[in-house]
Amino acid sequence: MNGETRPKVRLRGRDITMHYGFRAILRGISLEVREGTPLSVTGPNGSGKSTLVKVLAGVLTPTGGSVDLTVGETLVSADERAHRVGLVTPDLALYPQLSARETLDFLARVRGLTPEADVLSTLARVGLGDRADDYVSTFSTGMRQRLRIATALLHDPPVLLLDEPGATLDASGRDLVASLVREPSRAVVLATNDPEEAALCADQISVV
Numbered sequence: 001m002n003g004e005t006r007p008k009v010r011l012r013g014r015d016i017t018m019h020y021g022f023r024a025i026l027r028g029i030s031l032e033v034r035e036g037t038p039l040s041v042t043g044p045n046g047s048g049k050s051t052l053v054k055v056l057a058g059v060l061t062p063t064g065g066s067v068d069l070t071v072g073e074t075l076v077s078a079d080e081r082a083h084r085v086g087l088v089t090p091d092l093a094l095y096p097q098l099s100a101r102e103t104l105d106f107l108a109r110v111r112g113l114t115p116e117a118d119v120l121s122t123l124a125r126v127g128l129g130d131r132a133d134d135y136v137s138t139f140s141t142g143m144r145q146r147l148r149i150a151t152a153l154l155h156d157p158p159v160l161l162l163d164e165p166g167a168t169l170d171a172s173g174r175d176l177v178a179s180l181v182r183e184p185s186r187a188v189v190l191a192t193n194d195p196e197e198a199a200l201c202a203d204q205i206s207v208v
């Protein structure tokens, strides 16, 4: 979908707090992201970047505060949010016994998507067009990361949440990440320890 036809999107987090047991990780994080103005999330190891991304994705429920996503005029429900968000996280386990094409076919079915063509074009977009039928077990670290990015793009979500997306990628892979961050039609949040990656974003917050 191109930017002219895509509805406007706004992802907002208000006063987000998170505790793991007695340990307070996020203390009152507020943010707002719209299409075309990507937001980087920086902070030291263990400061809560990944936690914040998962809260925004709806994978984790925060201890306090709220997240809301508006697409067009519609406030997206918490249950529906996963269908509107593409999440790239190092925690995403891939099935080694599936091929890249089968991985996306499987996800397409799970997500209720049908068009087979999107699978191949998505693999081509991440540079795996010629490895579609190879098993994930034979993929290198960077190829697996490209496949994770493909899983996030498959349903053409209006929101992309990227957690350390370029950490294992080569120069062309980092260019791919840069092109995704700069897409004017998506709202993008990028959690990273890499200053060059963070600099791709117009806005920045830091968690400590």
Ligand SMILES: Nc1ncnc2c1ncn2[C@@H]1O[C@H](COP(=O)(O)OP(=O)(O)OP(=O)(O)O)[C@@H](O)[C@H]1O
Pocket: 020, 025, 043, 044, 045, 046, 047, 048, 049, 050, 051, 052, 193
């Ligand atoms: N499931 C969990 N149970 C308990 N503590 C957790 C859990 N997940 C994360 N934490 C803790 O929350 C804190 C933040 O972790 P998180 O992964 O969000 O940090 P991060 O900023 O992304 O770190 P890094 O830069 O190392 O990727 C850490 O202290 C971590 O130990």
